[in-house]
Structure formats: C-alpha cells, structure tokens
Amino acid sequence: GAGVSQSPSNKVTEKGKDVELRCDPISGHTALYWYRQSLGQGLEFLIYFQGNSAPDKSGLPSDRFSAERTGGSVSTLTIQRTQQEDSAVYLCASSLVGIGGQETQYFGPGTRLLVL
C-alpha cells in the first residue's frame, strides 16, 4: 500500500499484560514518529526515529514503554505490564527526511488500545 499502515487496528488487553503495536511507514521515509491520543486530549508525542536510531525518546511516559525500528522500516511500540491509563489511540507517522516540524508527516489509521 502507499500509506502508513498499523496493526492491529484494535487491541483489548487485560491490565498487566504486555502489548506490541506495529507500524509500517511509507516506503523510503527515513523518519518515523509515534504519538498517543488519549480521550479528550491532543496528539502526545512519544518517540521519533531517524533510520533505526531514536534521537528523541523524551515523550515515552514510563520505562514500561519501548520502541524499536529495524531495517529503517517497520517499527514496534511495546507496552509492558499495561495499565488502564495506557488506553488510547496510538498513532504512527512517517516523513521523508525528518527535518523537524517543517515536513509533512503522514499518519497511519492508529491502533485503539483498551486496557481492562
């Protein structure tokens, strides 16, 4: 496909379980971003990848959150020991070069996570 894809589209899990969210960016895009949108909130920045490295992890809310990117393409966001406050829509975006905020980011449809 031509756009950013994310899987799963919906995930329901029990508190304390680990979850893994996947993002396939647009082919050739070197920059990849993860955001979170909680109910009634804006888009909260989580982490930014330039290639396979993450120069900015400042938005990760706790050490239960981690992300990796391999081959300069697919990225996975892992949440360990999920808590109810982790329930949100997790959005992935990619951009061609990653020159900061002056480059259009293309978003995937998001993964809706519900922690019971």
Place this chain on the structure above:
Amino acid sequence: DQQVKQNSPSLSVQEGRISILNCDYTNSMFDYFLWYKKYPAEGPTFLISISSIKDKNEDGRFTVFLNKSAKHLSLHIVPSQPGDSAVYFCAASGKSNRDDKIIFGKGTRLHILP
C-alpha cells in the same frame, strides 16, 4: 502546560457559511504552524501550513491567518461543505523545541450542518 491551545472543543457551522477555527500558542520561538484534519477511525492528514515569515496562506477553500504579536492563528474554511466535518488539530514547531518536533493542540470538532 499546553503550548498549543484550541479552546473550542467543538464548532457547528451551516453548510455554505464560513468556518473559523482558532488556535493560540504560548512559545514565541515557534516558527512554523500546521493544521491537520482527522476523520473518525483514520489518522490525521495534513491540511495547510504557514511559516512565521507570512501572515496568510491560502489553498483553495482553506486559508490560515497568523498573528504573531497575539500568538494566534486561525483556519478559515469557506464555503463550508459537509465533508469538512472532522476534528481539526492545530500544531506548531520551532527550533526551540526539543528536536524540532511538532506540538499538537487538543483539536476542535467541526460539524457542518445541512
């Protein structure tokens, strides 16, 4: 502390009239501003942007106005159409941000009434 504020959670406008969505920011170092549009169950899509060296940028029915002294920008949609019903996010970036990332507002839900 929110650096980008969209104080109206929702807005209803009659079809054919002008929709005006407002956004305020607090960081005077922001130098680039964007609007994204989001439909339910979809990711946000880029709509229009403006650099701080300009005070207006127009693209078809969409115009963004920037008032740097007031730290305020607005998105005008005219005429409003049913397909414009969506959530609109204002966003800002600048060299003062850590790694130039975009800071998003909470969004305004626009309802276009028939």
